[in-house]
Structure formats: C-alpha cells, structure tokens
Amino acid sequence: MTLLEIKNLKKVYTARFSNQQTEALTTVNFSIEAGEFVSIMGESGSGKTTLLNIISTLDDATSGEVFLEGSPLSKIKDKEISAFRRNTLGFIFQDFNLLDNFTIKDNILLPLVLSKTPVKEMEERLMPIVKNLGIEAHIDKFPYEVSGGQKQRVAVARALITQPKIILADEPTGALDSKASQNLMEILKGINEAGQTILMVTHSAQAASFSNRILFIRDGAVYHEIYRGDAPAEQFMDRISKSLKVLSSRGEQDE
Amino acid sequence: MNNRFFSSLALRNIKSNKQLYIPYLLSSITIIMMFYLMASLLDNEFVQERSSSLSPLFVLGTVVIGIFSVIFILYTNSFLIKRRKKEIGLYGILGLEKKHVAKILFFETVFTSILSIAAGLVGGLIFGRLFFMLLNYMVRLPVDIIYSTSSLIVLATVGLFLAIFGITFLYNVSQFTFANPIKLLKGKQEGEKEPKGSIILFILSLVFLAWGYGISVTIPDPLEAITKFFLAVLLVIIGTYLLFISGSIFILKALKKNKQIYYRPGAFISISGMLYRMKQNAVGLANICILASMVIIAVSTTLTIFIGAEETLENRFPYENNMTLFGDVEDVEEMNTRFFELQDRVQNTVNAEGLEVTESESYRYATFFGGVQGNEFVFDESYADQENPTVLMVLPLEDFNGMTGKSYTLDDDAALYYHSTNAYTDSELTLGNKTYRVAEVANEFGEDMDLVESMAIVVPDASHLLEIQEDFKEQYPETNYLTIDAEVGWNTSGTEEQKEALAKQFNGEYGLGAGGSNLYDSRLLQREEWYGMNGGFLFLGIFLGLLFTIGTVLITYFKQVSEGFDDREKFQIMQKVGLDRETIQESTRSQIVWMFVLPIVIATIHVIFAYPIVRKLLLIFGVTNETTWLLSFVGVVIAFAAIYWVIYRLTSKTYYSIVK
Numbered sequence: 001m002t003l004l005e006i007k008n009l010k011k012v013y014t015a016r017f018s019n020q021q022t023e024a025l026t027t028v029n030f031s032i033e034a035g036e037f038v039s040i041m042g043e044s045g046s047g048k049t050t051l052l053n054i055i056s057t058l059d060d061a062t063s064g065e066v067f068l069e070g071s072p073l074s075k076i077k078d079k080e081i082s083a084f085r086r087n088t089l090g091f092i093f094q095d096f097n098l099l100d101n102f103t104i105k106d107n108i109l110l111p112l113v114l115s116k117t118p119v120k121e122m123e124e125r126l127m128p129i130v131k132n133l134g135i136e137a138h139i140d141k142f143p144y145e146v147s148g149g150q151k152q153r154v155a156v157a158r159a160l161i162t163q164p165k166i167i168l169a170d171e172p173t174g175a176l177d178s179k180a181s182q183n184l185m186e187i188l189k190g191i192n193e194a195g196q197t198i199l200m201v202t203h204s205a206q207a208a209s210f211s212n213r214i215l216f217i218r219d220g221a222v223y224h225e226i227y228r229g230d231a232p233a234e235q236f237m238d239r240i241s242k243s244l245k246v247l248s249s250r251g252e253q254d255e
Numbered sequence: 256m257n258n259r260f261f262s263s264l265a266l267r268n269i270k271s272n273k274q275l276y277i278p279y280l281l282s283s284i285t286i287i288m289m290f291y292l293m294a295s296l297l298d299n300e301f302v303q304e305r306s307s308s309l310s311p312l313f314v315l316g317t318v319v320i321g322i323f324s325v326i327f328i329l330y331t332n333s334f335l336i337k338r339r340k341k342e343i344g345l346y347g348i349l350g351l352e353k354k355h356v357a358k359i360l361f362f363e364t365v366f367t368s369i370l371s372i373a374a375g376l377v378g379g380l381i382f383g384r385l386f387f388m389l390l391n392y393m394v395r396l397p398v399d400i401i402y403s404t405s406s407l408i409v410l411a412t413v414g415l416f417l418a419i420f421g422i423t424f425l426y427n428v429s430q431f432t433f434a435n436p437i438k439l440l441k442g443k444q445e446g447e448k449e450p451k452g453s454i455i456l457f458i459l460s461l462v463f464l465a466w467g468y469g470i471s472v473t474i475p476d477p478l479e480a481i482t483k484f485f486l487a488v489l490l491v492i493i494g495t496y497l498l499f500i501s502g503s504i505f506i507l508k509a510l511k512k513n514k515q516i517y518y519r520p521g522a523f524i525s526i527s528g529m530l531y532r533m534k535q536n537a538v539g540l541a542n543i544c545i546l547a548s549m550v551i552i553a554v555s556t557t558l559t560i561f562i563g564a565e566e567t568l569e570n571r572f573p574y575e576n577n578m579t580l581f582g583d584v585e586d587v588e589e590m591n592t593r594f595f596e597l598q599d600r601v602q603n604t605v606n607a608e609g610l611e612v613t614e615s616e617s618y619r620y621a622t623f624f625g626g627v628q629g630n631e632f633v634f635d636e637s638y639a640d641q642e643n644p645t646v647l648m649v650l651p652l653e654d655f656n657g658m659t660g661k662s663y664t665l666d667d668d669a670a671l672y673y674h675s676t677n678a679y680t681d682s683e684l685t686l687g688n689k690t691y692r693v694a695e696v697a698n699e700f701g702e703d704m705d706l707v708e709s710m711a712i713v714v715p716d717a718s719h720l721l722e723i724q725e726d727f728k729e730q731y732p733e734t735n736y737l738t739i740d741a742e743v744g745w746n747t748s749g750t751e752e753q754k755e756a757l758a759k760q761f762n763g764e765y766g767l768g769a770g771g772s773n774l775y776d777s778r779l780l781q782r783e784e785w786y787g788m789n790g791g792f793l794f795l796g797i798f799l800g801l802l803f804t805i806g807t808v809l810i811t812y813f814k815q816v817s818e819g820f821d822d823r824e825k826f827q828i829m830q831k832v833g834l835d836r837e838t839i840q841e842s843t844r845s846q847i848v849w850m851f852v853l854p855i856v857i858a859t860i861h862v863i864f865a866y867p868i869v870r871k872l873l874l875i876f877g878v879t880n881e882t883t884w885l886l887s888f889v890g891v892v893i894a895f896a897a898i899y900w901v902i903y904r905l906t907s908k909t910y911y912s913i914v915k
C-alpha cells in the first residue's frame with residue numbers, strides 16, 4: 001500500500017528584503033510504501049530539510065502536492081493541522097528539541113497530553129516504549145541531566161508514543177558520536193522491522209545503510225535511488241559511498 | 256587590551272541583547288523614577304507642614320520603596336544574567352580571563368546604571384511636575400500643591416541606586432567566577448531548584464505574617480500605631496516574600512503530583528513552566544501583591560479622609576462655635592467665675608445680633624497625667640513619663656449632666672468613670688487623698704478620648720476638682736501645670752451670612768490672633784482650610800496610588816515579556832510536535848489564577864488585617880466613621896482589581912504575541 005506520495009513538488013523561497021528567489025525544490029516525485037524505511041541523502045543546500053518540512057506540514061509547497069494515504073495534505077484545514085501533526089506524524093530532530101522544563105517522562109507524553117489522552121492510557125503506552133529504548137531508568141530526570149544519545153532516544157520515544165503513520169527524522173544522528181549513532185540506528189531499524197514507516201534525512205552513509213531504500217537529491221530533484229534488497233550491510237554501504245561519489249563528481253562537472 | 260576595548264565590547268553586548276536590556280532598562284528607569292518621586296515628597300511643603308504624623312508615614316513610604324527597589328532590581332538582573340550565562344560562558348572558553356570578563360561586566364553595569372539613573376531622574380522631574388499640575392487642576396484645592404525637590408534628594412537617589420547596581424555587579428561577577436564554563440553553557444537550560452528547607456521557610460513566613468498581623472490587631476492606641484506601623488509593614492513584606500516562595504512551590508508541586516490536573520494541556524504547560532522558574536515566579540508574584548496592598552491602603556485611606564471631611568470637621572469642632580478656656584496656674588479658682596461669665600457674654604453677643612443660641616454645651620475639667628496602679632491613680636508631676644501614659648480628665652457632675660442631658664446624682668464619695676481601654680473594673684478608685692466608689696459609664700466625652708489611653712472621672716461638684724488638685728500639689732510640690740480648663744460650644748440660629756459675621760466678630764475678640772486665655776474656633780471659618788487639607792491628602796493618596804500602580808504595570812510587564820522570550824523557543828518546539836494556538840491560549844489563561852487572583856486575594860487579606868492599625872492612624876486625622884472606610888476600601892479593591900485586570904490582559908496579550 002502506498003502511504004506517502006509526492007507529486008511534482010516545487011518550492012521557491014523569496015528573500016524577505018529583495019526579489020531574489022531561491023528554488024529549493026524544482027520537481028520532486030517519489031512515493032513510499034507502508035513499512036518502508038527510506039533515507040534521503042544529498043549535499044548541503046540540496047533541499048532535504050525543505051522537503052521534510054513540507055511533508056511535516058511545517059511549510060507550504062509553492063506547487064505540487066503531498067498525499068498521505070491518498071488524501072492531499074494541502075486540504076487539511078488550519079484548525080486541524082496541529083492535531084494532524086500530533087496524531088499522524090512523529091518527529092525526530094537533529095538537535096533533539098526536548099523541553100527543559102519537562103522531565104523525560106513528560107517530554108515523551110507531551111503529544112498525548114496535547115491530545116487530551118486519559119492518564120491511564122498514557123502510562124500504559126509509556127512503559128513498553130521506554131523499556132524498549134532503554135531509557136526507563138531516566139524518566140524522572142530532566143533533559144540536561146542525560147547524554148546526547150539518551151536525549152535522542154527520548155525524542156524517538158516522543159515520536160513513537162502517538163503511534164504515528166510515519167516518522168520523519170531530520171539528521172537524527174547529526175549531533176551524536178559514532179557509537180551513539182550506531183545505537184540509535186539499530187533502534188530505528190528495530191522499530192521499522194516492527195512495522196513502522198520511517199523517512200529520514202541524513203548525511204551519514206553509515207546511518208543510511210540501515211534503511212531499505214535511499215533517495216539522492218540534487219538541485220531540488222530526486223536524482224538517483226538505490227534499494228538495499230537482500231544485500232548485506234557492508235555491500236550496501238559500498239554502493240552508497242559510490243553513489244555519493246558519483247553524485248558529487250557530477251556536481252563538479254556541471255559547474 | 257585596554258579599557259576602551261572592554262567598554263566598546265560592553266556597549267556592543269548591550270546592543271546585541273536588546274531584547275533583554277530594553278525591558279530591564281525600562282523597569283529600572285521607572286523604579287528609580289518612583290523612588291525619586293516618593294523621596295521628593297519628603298521635602299514637600301504640604302507634607303512637612305500639614306500634619307506631624309504625615310512626615311513619618313512618608314519616610315516609611317520612601318523606605319518601603321527603597322527596599323522594594325533593591326529587591327526588584329536584583330530580581331530583574333538575575334533574570335537577565337541567567338539568560339546571558341551561555342554567552343558569557345563562551346568568553347571563558349574563547350580564552351578571556353575572569354578578570355577580563357569582570358571588566359566587561361563592569362562597563363556594562365556602568366552604562367546601564369548611568370543611563371537608567373539619569374533617565375529616572377529626568378523622568379521623575381517631568382512626571383512629578385506634570386502630574387502635580389494635572390492633579391491640582393482636577394482636585395482644585397484652594398492653594399495648589401507644588402512639586403519640589405532638592406539636590407539632597409537627588410544625591411540620595413543617585414547614591415542608593417549606584418549601590419544597588421554595584422550589588423548587581425558583584426552578584427554577576429560572583430556568578431561567573433565561581434562557576435565552570437560547562438555549567439555556564441548549560442546555565443539557561445537548568446531549571447531552578449527548590450530552595451532548601453522550604454518547609455522552614457513556609458513556617459517562617461507564617462510567623463512573620465502572624466507577627467505583623469498581630470501588631471496590627473492588638474495595637475492599643477494611635478500614637479503606638481505610628482511607631483509600630485513601620486515594623487508591621489516590614490514584617491508583612493518579608494512574610495509575603497517567604498510565603499510566595501515557599502507556598503507557591505508547595506502548591507505547584509502538589510498540583511504536579513495530581514495527575515488528573517497536571518496532565519491537561521493548559522495546566523501541563525503552565526505548571527511545568529512555573530516550576531521551572533519557581534523562585535523568579537514567586538518573587539514576581541510577591542512584588543505584585545505588595546504593590547497592590549500599598550495601592551489599596553494609600554488610596555482607600557486618603558479617600559476616606561476626604562469623604563469624611565465634613566464628619567471629621569464636626570469631630571474636631573463639635574459646635575459651629577467652639578471656645579477653649581485655659582485656666583490660670585496661679586489662680587485656679589478663677590475659672591469657676593470666668594466659665595459662667597463667658598457663657599453670659601456669648602449669650603448677650605448672640606442676642607445683640609438678633610439671633611438665638613439653639614444648642615450649647617459647656618464643661619469644666621482638670622487634667623492629670625499619670626497611671627492607674629491597682630485602684631489608685633498615681634500622679635506624674637512631669638507628665639512625660641512613658642510608664643504612666645494615662646491622661647485623666649476630672650469634671651464636675653453638674654457640667655457632665657448639662658453636657659449629656661442626663662440627670663445623674665452622686666453621693667459625696669461617689670464618682671462615674673470611663674476608661675478608653677476598658678481595663679479598669681474596680682469598684683473603688685483613689686484620687687489624691689480621697690477614695691470614690693465608682694460606676695462605669697459609656698464614652699460621652701468624644702472620640703478624642705480614644706486617641707491615647709485616657710480616663711474620665713465625674714465627681715460630685717467643682718469643689719472636688721480643687722480638692723484633688725490640692726492633694727496632688729501637697730504630694731508633689733514641684734508640680735506646675737495644674738489648672739481647671741473649660742470648653743464651651745454653641746450653635747446659633749440665622750443665615751450663613753449672619754453666622755459668618757458673628758463668627759468673625761468672635762474671632763476678632765477671642766481668635767488665635769487676639770491672644771488671651773480664651774481661644775475661639777469657628778467651624779465655618781475653618782471649613783475651607785479643612786477641605787483644602789483633606790483634599791491635599793487625597794491628592795497625595797492618588798499620587799501614591801498612581802505611583803504604585805505604575806510599579807504594578809511595570810512588574811507585570813517585565814514578568815510577561817521576559818518570560819515570553821524565555822518561553823518562546825519552547826512553544827516553537829511544542830508547535831512542531833503539534834501544539835495548537837488554542838492550547839497556547841488555554842495555557843496563558845490558566846495563568847489567571849496565579850497572576851491575577853492570587854496577588855489580589857492576598858493583598859486583600861493583608862489590607863483586612865491592616866484594618867485595625869489603619870483605623871487607629873485614621874483617628875489621628877479625626878476619622879471615626881468605619882462605614883466610610885469600609886465602603887471606600889471595598890470600592891478601591893474593586894477599582895484596583897479592574898485596573899489590574901486590564902494590565903494583566905494587555906501584558907498577557909504581549910506574552911501571547913511573543914510566544915506564538
């Protein structure tokens with residue numbers, strides 16, 4: 001089943017004090033099946049964050065459309081957009097975006113509280129997730145009292161707790177060292193294997209190697225894609241590195 | 256690296272932290288302005304000349320605002336520096352030595368203090384003049400009250416605030432010298448910790464409040480009220496801060512424990528936010544509460560004095576015409592003839608104008624100072640003894656019956672008495688060498704009796720007055736103040752013009768300028784000046800009310816704006832994970848109970864407990880009508896709540912527009 005479909009997406013930024021325009025996305029087309037784990041890679045400034053923001057409804061496209069389970073996101077009313085974000089999407093950010101005034105537990109429960117979920121149900125959902133992510137010992141601490149890797153696992157828990165249709169992650173390993181990155185990616189992979197659809201933006205070939213499919217974007221369009229298939233991790237890493245090399249050398253040739 | 260480098264760096268820091276510094280500077284300027292205005296009133300002609308009890312009250316006001324300034328500036332500064340910890344921590348990591356950082360902080364303090372002190376003084380001068388002009392125009396007193404100030408006051412203001420800014424500098428430096436850079440980098444994230452021993456703080460707060468309230472509730476007389484008022488105010492202020500700090504944390508934690516309450520969107524966001532900066536939150540609320548109490552007391556009391564002007568005039572001058580006859584120390588007995596002669600003269604003069612005396616009252620009395628010990632009145636020859644503060648007034652039955660319209664009879668060894676504190680319950684009382692069987696009567700002697708501890712004794716006739724005096728003179732030959740004095744008051748028929756003409760005639764003969772041992776006062780002639788004076792009190796009351804209201808606006812504004820900037824990032828994150836605007840509004844709405852209801856309710860409780868002591872103070876100004884006071888108190892509470900509601904709404908809109 002196609003979960004997410006992106007058709008002819010285009011985004012043009014207009015600078016605030018001049019008429020200068022930046023075309024961040026020219027035409028983007030791709031779709032994601034339910035249960036997939038897709039990575040998006042590309043050079044800095046190629047439009048990855050822009051794309052993710054539009055899918056997250058944090059930003060509007062200039063033209064084109066994003067369909068979730070066949071229905072266009074642009075048709076969601078302003079009033080419903082927060083509830084939609086809360087219930088349908090889960091977010092993981094590069095800089096964690098945890099709130100210092102909440103304990104770890106409250107940070108995780110935040111989207112549920114905003115949806116007015118009964119206390120009993122919240123607690124029932126919390127425990128399995130934090131146990132699974134190995135952070136149950138820290139739930140009464142505050143974010144500044146735990147390590148970066150633990151923070152990101154808290155963010156994952158916060159994204160998972162609403163049982164979203166899709167998790168959107170923007171460089172989730174960006175602020176972590178390689179061991180913590182490895183650990184986080186294993187967790188994401190596990191979640192995916194349990195059926196969760198994930199769309200992740202990353203710069204790291206190692207992180208991307210945990211997904212089943214990789215989209216490369218350049219100059220605001222999907223340029224190339226590779227599937228993992230049944231390939232073992234090392235072989236897949238190899239293919240990723242090669243693709244990245246090709247991608248950047250083509251870029252240089254163009255200039 | 257020279258000073259020039261550091262000073263330009265300091266200037267740049269201030270500019271680049273505009274968001275933080277503009278509210279900080281604005282509020283410092285306003286508080287300096289407030290202090291300067293208040294201190295200038297100490298020098299004000301009206302305050303100095305009109306009533307001897309006014310000056311100490313303004314000294315009190317100035318001290319309170321002074322203390323308040325210290326707390327407020329330290330509070331806003333701690334807010335500011337906390338948000339800059341990361342930036343300043345970076346200096347350390349980039350290789351600036353601690354003494355260099357201190358230098359930068361020094362120049363920052365110099366710039367901000369010079370700017371705010373200068374602007375505060377100029378603003379105070381302009382505002383004071385303008386506002387006095389406006390109030391003079393509105394109240395229309397017979398003589399304008401002039402705003403004045405002196406170089407001494409300017410100097411005191413500059414000195415005080417330089418000292419306060421000096422303390423902020425030391426505080427800021429200590430924040431950076433004793434902390435490691437990593438901690439500083441994290442400084443902004445960490446929430447405030449609950450103060451140690453908050454239970455003890457809570458108990459202490461109750462002790463202070465009970466002590467302050469206790470002084471007010473048990474205050475025996477107005478003179479005591481003036482001296483103890485300051486202590487009571489101070490105790491209640493300290494108690495309020497402690498109560499808010501310990502109490503609010505206590506309640507917030509309890510709310511957080513209750514899952515059904517805590518895990519609802521509005522409460523979730525606001526409770527956790529308040530706990531995150533619990534001390535700051537508490538100090539801010541306590542500030543608002545104290546200012547609110549001051550507004551309510553200042554305005555409601557002066558309003559009472561103003562509304563009650565006619566009544567106080569009548570208390571002070573019970574009759575249209577009043578005459579006090581001062582006795583002769585050398586020839587005490589002379590009064591017994593002068594008293595009757597004078598009443599005849601009055602009668603004749605009135606009749607000569609074709610008018611009649613419609614009502615009158617007259618009595619002779621002897622005054623003794625001393626104290627009641629057991630069932631004896633112990634005489635004090637110097638009348639300055641603190642141990643024996645009782646004022647004893649002895650008057651003959653004849654005059655008492657005439658004055659009250661009653662017809663008591665007394666045996667030769669019997670007397671009637673009234674005691675202002677109602678403490679005397681014996682059935683016998685020894686005065687001089689004579690012991691009387693005594694019976695208590697109600698206060699027929701005027702409200703003035705209750706100003707200080709006093710006793711009135713009615714003896715069978717005027718010869719007893721002389722006998723008692725003789726006895727005391729024998730016991731204390733040094734005594735030189737014993738006389739028999741008298742009061743005569745009367746109303747007449749006739750039109751206002753006729754009455755005025757008559758009053759002027761009496762005034763010429765017996766008035767203050769005429770000299771002699773009889774002093775005449777006309778209510779009619781005093782009225783204008785009386786209203787002028789009471790209008791002056793109202794003027795000051797409104798002025799103070801306005802001053803404190805500005806303070807309230809300031810704090811509320813500062814609290815909302817600085818918290819808004821503090822919370823902005825959090826709300827942005829929460830919006831990303833699905834917080835909608837309605838919930839933001841809901842969370843700002845659930846502040847109402849805290850920001851609006853709590854300070855007003857506690858301020859009202861303060862004012863209710865201040866009632867007894869304020870009532871005693873009002874007695875000094877001749878106000879005896881409690882209904883007027885209660886009504887104006889309720890009116891002012893409602894009016895202030897309404898004004899504060901507007902302030903609250905406007906500032907919480909500002910907060911909302913910052914975070915959304």
Ligand SMILES: Nc1ncnc2c1ncn2[C@@H]1O[C@H](COP(=O)(O)OP(=O)(O)OP(=O)(O)O)[C@@H](O)[C@H]1O
Binds near residue numbers: 023043048049
């Ligand atoms: N708010 C904006 N206004 C104008 N231009 C923008 C804005 N946001 C992004 N851009 C531009 O759009 C282009 C794509 O930016 P985007 O943030 O999507 O890149 P990215 O692929 O996420 O890069 P990185 O890997 O560095 O995060 C860039 O050229 C960027 O300068």
Ligand SMILES: [Mg+2]
Binds near residue numbers: 048049050
């Ligand atoms: Mg990006």
